[in-house]
Amino acid sequence: MELLNIKELDLTKKKVFIRCDFNVPMDEFGNISDDRRIRSALATINYCLDQDCAVILASHFGRPKGEVDEKYSLAPIARRLHHLLKREVFIAQDVVGDDAVNRTKNLKCCEVLLLENLRFEAGETKNDEIFAQNLASMADIYINDAFGVSHRAHASVEGITHFFAQDKKAAGFLLQKEIQFFGKLINEPVRPFAAIVGGSKVSGKLEALINLLPKVDKIFIGGGMAFTFLKQMGYDIGASLVEDDLLDDAQHVMDEAKKLGVKFYLPIDVVAAEKFSADSVIKITTAQEIPDGWMGLDIGPATVRLYREGLNDVQTVLWNGPMGVYEMDKFARGSTKIANFVADSYATTVVGGGDTADLVQRIGLDNEMSFISTGGGASLELLEGKVLPGVAPLIRG
Ligand code: AMP
DSSP states (O other): OOBOBGGGSOOTTOEEEEEOOOOOOBOTTSOBSOOHHHHHTHHHHHHHHHTTOEEEEEOOOSOOTTSOOGGGOSHHHHHHHHHHHTSOEEEOSSSSSHHHHHHHHHOOTTOEEEOOOGGGSHHHHTTOHHHHHHHHTTOSEEEEOOGGGTTSOOTTTTGGGGGSOGGGEEEOHHHHHHHHHHHHHHHSOOSSEEEEEOSSOSTTTHHHHHHHTTTOSEEEEOSTTHHHHHHHTTOOOTTOOOOGGGHHHHHHHHHHHHHHTOEEEOOSEEEEESSSSTTSOEEEEEGGGOOTTOEEEEEOHHHHHHHHHHHTTOSEEEEESOSSOTTSGGGOHHHHHHHHHHHHSSSEEEEOSHHHHHHHHHTTOGGGSSEEOSOHHHHHHHHTTOOOTTTGGGBOO
16 A cells, blocks of 8 residues: 655645644643654654745644633644744634634745644534535645544545645655554564553454454453453453453454464453452452452463563564553553563564553653554554545555
8 A cells, every 4th residue: 555655745835734643641730741642743744844835733632522622722732843843833723713714824934833623623523524625725735644543534634635636635754654564564574473452342452353363473462351251261250341242252253363373362360459449459369260349450460471471482562452450550560561571572562552652651661662653543443454534545546
């Protein structure tokens, strides 16, 4: 799959609309706690500025539900961009209103304007044609560099592409890098290739699991999703998270793994808690002996040792989903230990965005991984074998 390349566009002195993903986490004081997504967009922005472009940046932030909500203003993002780009970044008061229209009309070469939060407009998530056209009318060129939302058919991601000819739109450097990396990972991984899959539920990752089975050599399951598999195997899982309607699917995954010769690992012990709380009493039990009413909230030490053993000879690791409720220190040890092991290994290590990226960042191992995706949901859909709606219009025809 070859994408329309930003380097082949005639950008000189043009107005360029760049869809970015500046949906960054904020702490309780309103500070940006991780600006990786903003930094990841700089290559494309700087490239356009070097071609003397006037740059219009657009992103969503949070879920403001189609109306203006000051809490979700992009003003803090404009300030961070100003520091990172070392140049002035103007911010429009609205998205496609008078202020945005006037400012984009008067924007000069090498100036940067950030539109307000795209989701202040209901048309964004509805992929509204008029809204998409209004956005498109601001610029000569469209660039998508927002991998994290490219699995959504939203106006600034999908609808807008219909208003630009083939030689007036392209994928930015970040989008290209993500698509190429996952393509290579899935189609030509260095073996043995292991997937570590965790997180809350089987349902969110079922398709990805099924699609991964023919490609990987080993799968290590952790997190809440493990209990649906364990229950299907006849274990008493107490009050642990379970999806009873997916027991058959869990069996199907295990049968397929067996048929394909994929080594399928499940936790052999857990950190069990009496209640879902940071101050709960905890107990380490084998998977066979989870007490009635208790819930498994992390993988146990024996599982960590087993998984390390299994991961020892692996050359490529894809990790998506934490091994436990890592947001609470008591249930973060399994994920932390696996993260340290993966980071220390000489394998190519790929972290599939979302919670896993957050986890790796929290423990300061983000620079030790080969690649951390900026898109959790988007990378999962790539693993499911889907062509993302924001990427499809940018495939060279
Ligand atoms: P997901 O969005 O499906 O990747 O799930 C991530 C979430 O799964 C995190 O917020 C974790 O707290 C949660 N999680 C991980 N392990 C468990 C568990 N054993 N029980 C309940 N939730 C879990």
